[in-house]
Amino acid sequence: MNIHEYQAKDIFRRFGIPVPPGDVATTPDEAERIARAYGTGVVVKAQVHAGGRGKAGGVKLARTPADARAAAQQIIGMQIKGLTVPKVLVTPAADIASEAYAGIIVDRASKRAVYMVSPAGGIDIEEVAATMPDKIMRLPVDPRYGLLPFEASRLGFFLYMDNAKLAREAAKIMRQLWQAFTASGGSLAEINPLVVTTGGDLLALDAKMVIDDNELDRHPDIAALRDETAEDPSEVAARRANLTFIKLDGNVGCVVNGAGLAMATMDLVKYYGGEPANFLDIGGSSNPEKVVNALRIITRDPNVKAILFNIFGGITRTDDVANGIVAATRDTPLTIPMVIRLTGTNEEIAVQILQQHGFSAMTDMDDAVQKAVRLATGGKAA
Amino acid sequence: MSIFIDRNTKLVVQGITGRDGSFHAKQMLEYGTCVVAGVTPGKGGQKFENKVPVFDTVADAVAATGANTSVIYVPPPFAADAMMEAADAGISLVVCITEGVPVLDMTRVYPYVQDRKARLIGPNCPGLITPGVSKVGIIPGRICTAGNVGVVSRSGTLTYEVVYQLTRAGIGQTTCVGIGGDPINGTNFIECLQAFEADPDTKAVAMMGEIGGTDEQQAAEFVRAHMSKPVVGFIAGQTAPPGRRMGHAGAIISGSAGTAAEKLDAFKAAGMGVAQRPADFVTLLHERL
Numbered sequence: 001m002n003i004h005e006y007q008a009k010d011i012f013r014r015f016g017i018p019v020p021p022g023d024v025a026t027t028p029d030e031a032e033r034i035a036r037a038y039g040t041g042v043v044v045k046a047q048v049h050a051g052g053r054g055k056a057g058g059v060k061l062a063r064t065p066a067d068a069r070a071a072a073q074q075i076i077g078m079q080i081k082g083l084t085v086p087k088v089l090v091t092p093a094a095d096i097a098s099e100a101y102a103g104i105i106v107d108r109a110s111k112r113a114v115y116m117v118s119p120a121g122g123i124d125i126e127e128v129a130a131t132m133p134d135k136i137m138r139l140p141v142d143p144r145y146g147l148l149p150f151e152a153s154r155l156g157f158f159l160y161m162d163n164a165k166l167a168r169e170a171a172k173i174m175r176q177l178w179q180a181f182t183a184s185g186g187s188l189a190e191i192n193p194l195v196v197t198t199g200g201d202l203l204a205l206d207a208k209m210v211i212d213d214n215e216l217d218r219h220p221d222i223a224a225l226r227d228e229t230a231e232d233p234s235e236v237a238a239r240r241a242n243l244t245f246i247k248l249d250g251n252v253g254c255v256v257n258g259a260g261l262a263m264a265t266m267d268l269v270k271y272y273g274g275e276p277a278n279f280l281d282i283g284g285s286s287n288p289e290k291v292v293n294a295l296r297i298i299t300r301d302p303n304v305k306a307i308l309f310n311i312f313g314g315i316t317r318t319d320d321v322a323n324g325i326v327a328a329t330r331d332t333p334l335t336i337p338m339v340i341r342l343t344g345t346n347e348e349i350a351v352q353i354l355q356q357h358g359f360s361a362m363t364d365m366d367d368a369v370q371k372a373v374r375l376a377t378g379g380k381a382a
Numbered sequence: 383m384s385i386f387i388d389r390n391t392k393l394v395v396q397g398i399t400g401r402d403g404s405f406h407a408k409q410m411l412e413y414g415t416c417v418v419a420g421v422t423p424g425k426g427g428q429k430f431e432n433k434v435p436v437f438d439t440v441a442d443a444v445a446a447t448g449a450n451t452s453v454i455y456v457p458p459p460f461a462a463d464a465m466m467e468a469a470d471a472g473i474s475l476v477v478c479i480t481e482g483v484p485v486l487d488m489t490r491v492y493p494y495v496q497d498r499k500a501r502l503i504g505p506n507c508p509g510l511i512t513p514g515v516s517k518v519g520i521i522p523g524r525i526c527t528a529g530n531v532g533v534v535s536r537s538g539t540l541t542y543e544v545v546y547q548l549t550r551a552g553i554g555q556t557t558c559v560g561i562g563g564d565p566i567n568g569t570n571f572i573e574c575l576q577a578f579e580a581d582p583d584t585k586a587v588a589m590m591g592e593i594g595g596t597d598e599q600q601a602a603e604f605v606r607a608h609m610s611k612p613v614v615g616f617i618a619g620q621t622a623p624p625g626r627r628m629g630h631a632g633a634i635i636s637g638s639a640g641t642a643a644e645k646l647d648a649f650k651a652a653g654m655g656v657a658q659r660p661a662d663f664v665t666l667l668h669e670r671l
Contacts, residue, residue: 106485108595108632111492111566126637143489187485214458214484214631244629248621259563259629260537260592263618267642268659270621279622281629284481284538312539312546314508314522343546344522365543366661 001211002049006089007225008189008207015180017173017191019204022091031072034090036065041093044071049230050081058085061093086229094205099193100159101125102174104141104181106188112140113181115147115174117155121193147178159194169202170194184222185215234297241293243282250275251305251376253298255291257282257316265310265369272366274373277304284315291324299334306337306376310365313344322350326357337375341368384512384557385532385577385584386475386501387451391516394419394440394449394473396456396464398430402479403455406520407434410453413517419443440471451475453509453518458482461505462491469500476568477518478504485631488566495568502568506630508538508560521545521558529554531667532578534571535590536563536597536630540618544590544660551664553671556584563592563630571601579609586612586670588663589654593619594633594640599648606652612670614655614663617642 009019021038024047025031035042046058053059058080060071068090078085099122107114118136120128129136137158141147149171156171173194181189188210195205216223228236238245244259252269256262259281266276278298282290298304311321321342341362342350351361362368393410397403398420407430411417419437420430426438437443440452452468454461454477461480468476476495483505495502503510509519513526520538525546533548533555535541541560548555559574561567571589578584587609591598598617605613620642622628624635635641649656655666 106489106565108565108597112489113486142493143486144493182486185484185486212485214482215486217459218484246623246626246628248623256539258537258539259633260535260540260590260618261543263592263620263622263628263633264540264543264616264660266622267618267620271659276621279626279628312542314539314542315520316539344525344542366659 001213001216001226003209003211003225004047004227004230005045005207006047008209009204011180011184011209012177012204012207015176015183017176017180017204018202019207020091020094022089024087025072025090026076026087028069028072028076031088031090032065032069035062035068038092042068042090043093044068044075045089045091046075046078046080046085047087047089047230048080048083048085050083053080056080083230083232086227094195094203095198096205097196097198097200099195101128101192102155102159102177102194103190103192104177104186104188107140110140112143115139115141115155117159119159121195125192141178146182147175149175166196166202173202173204184209185212185219186210187212234300237293238280238297241290241297243280243290243294243297245297246279247301248276248278249303250277251303252372253277253301253304253307254310255280255282255294255298255307256310257284257312261310261312265308265365268365268369269308269373272370272373274376277301282316288320288324288327291321292328295325295328299336304336306339306372307334308368308372309338309340309342310368311342311344313342313347316344317346318342318344318350319346319353322353325359326353339368339372339375341365383581383583384515385574385581386503386557386559387510387512387516387518389515391451391518392416392418392447392449393518394421394443394447394452396421396440396452396454396468398422398434398436399425399428400455404430406455409523410517413523415516415518418447418449440467440473444471444473449473451518452477454478454480456480458484462487465491465502465505466494469495469498469502474500476500476502477507477509478502479507479509479519480504481506483564485564485566488564492566492568503559504562504567506564507562507567508541510557510559512557513555519560521560525549526558527554530556530583530585530671532556532574532581532584532587533558534574534578534587535560536592536632537590537618540590540660544588544616544663547660547664548588548667551668553664553667556581563632565595565632571597572604575601575604575609575613579611584611586614586667588667589613589615591615591617591645592630592633593617593622593628593635593642593645596640598645602648602652602654605654612655614657614666614670615649616657616660616663617645
């Protein structure tokens with residue numbers, strides 16, 4: 001789960017990491033009021049779950065409260081990478097002497113949480129890794145001990161090798177970041193940039209955290225930070241229905257059980273000259289209600305010209321899926337063609353149910369995908 | 383022959399009285415798996431299906447039955463503990479089916495299991511099956527048939543799809559292993575390939591990867607350097623957008639790393655057969671057997 005910068009800063013603050021003050025505005029009025037209260041120049045920052053905010057014009061410096069209002073006017077409601085910006089963070093502008101990077105990621109190769117720090121901050125860390133690998137220190141953390149003080153110290157001195165005071169302060173921030181990361185069930189925590197102000201203080205000027213979805217049950221306070229106004233509405237609806245859904249740009253709507261098969265189905269749509277409209281996994285234990293919700297979400301997308309079911313019944317009972325299809329189309333008959341492929345558990349019953357209601361079912365995945373692509377493109381492809 | 387499970391597999395089912403655990407324990411019994419024990423804390427002393435003794439702890443189950451393999455169906459918050467309990471009790475093969483185990487839990491589980499010399503498969507995996515002999519997990523037995531192709535995959539239903547197509551085409555399997563779709567898991571592709579290379583009955587391997595991480599690239603390098611048997615590979619997620627988690631926690635392209643194209647290139651460079659779609663496994667394996 002993504003959380004906003006201001007939410008990540010709240011968490012950091014709780015663990016003692018120095019963060020600049022800031023308040024959230026959902027209207028230009030509020031932004032102006034907040035800027036006036038600070039009485040200094042402010043930065044107005046889009047709160048949106050997408051990278052590249054600055055480049056997209058989502059971060060603006062405002063010298064006066066009126067400027068802050070104008071900036072908020074421009075930013076709130078703008079689209080960044082397909083997502084609408086619901087709110088802005090208004091925060092006093094800082095005088096920056098230098099910028100560094102500090103982050104924790106979960107590294108698949110070492111199977112550990114790994115610190116990455118770099119004195120070259122404020123820019124894309126992947127770019128630093130590619131162009132100046134000696135400017136990055138990577139430090140895997142042994143989960144049995146957590147970040148040890150000497151390790152924190154190594155990170156601190158790597159960042160500020162010629163300034164012992166800053167190095168020690170940075171080491172303290174590294175330890176606090178470990179606490180914030182583990183206590184929140186994070187899969188990523190990032191300070192970019194970590195700045196030294198012209199006054200000589202360290203400050204986490206920007207904050208990013210990603211929370212492991214599998215930790216949310218353990219951390220109800222963190223789960224409550226979810227901002228549905230910042231998410232794609234169809235993905236919100238899918239999550240509520242316990243479906244995994246990702247919208248894409250094509251016109252073949254896909255309903256599949258299992259993530260790997262769902263991806264392979266999308267790929268096969270492309271292979272036969274079509275474009276998938278979505279990734280949708282109805283999961284293992286099927287019930288008819290899930291299928292009803294899946295069809296509702298997919299048919300909401302006006303781009304979808306044909307629907308493709310690809311169900312391989314293992315734990316999933318194909319008769320449950322058939323009943324779901326019947327139930328969903330009884331209330332609202334489909335206006336676009338549908339191709340159903342199912343095989344596996346209770347296949348005979350499923351086929352019978354579908355036939356009784358005027359549907360037919362296929363058993364071969366390639367045949368079904370080709371047919372769906374043909375229907376979606378009006379016979380032009382495959 | 384087979385890898386990891388065979389006639390000597392003596393299985394303990396952790397979470398045997400739960401909804402998923404009891405359903406699949408029955409299926410495994412029906413398949414002929416030697417299920418010697420179940421574990422559910424607080425239900426020790428009961429009998430599952432009037433024949434399988436239930437214990438409070440894995441240690442008790444091992445002491446009483448000599449179980450050497452465990453399969454875990456406990457809910458996500460308790461799965462990490464269950465994996466560690468099994469390893470600590472001396473189980474040598476721990477298979478965790480549970481989906482939704484927190485990744486930071488797995489950073490602790492992995493070294494713990496390694497220290498105790500246990501092999502972990504999963505979590506978030508369908509388990510494994512040696513057709514006609516033993517099934518540990520949830521792979522439907524009727525789609526498999528005994529033969530000489532080893533199957534290893536990060537996915538569940540995609541594995542079923544491929545195995546089903548192989549079986550229909552008359553290509554049987556030695557063992558099918560689902561290693562799971564999480565970013566941190568136990569046994570990886572390379573360890574499975576190593577085992578298939580060493581298994582005299584396996585003549586070729588079908589490998590199904592997906593986007594995210596670098597396991598497939600490393601596996602390809604292993605194939606190039608160390609395998610005499612032909613390997614055919616497939617990568618799911620060629621149409622997946624970057625930065626989005628495609629269902630599996632581990633199926634995500636981070637920045638520009640972990641794309642299907644990069645993995646398929648690694649397969650080609652290693653001289654592997656490359657299946658563009660699941661159906662290609664049949665033709666590519668026929669050519670190589």
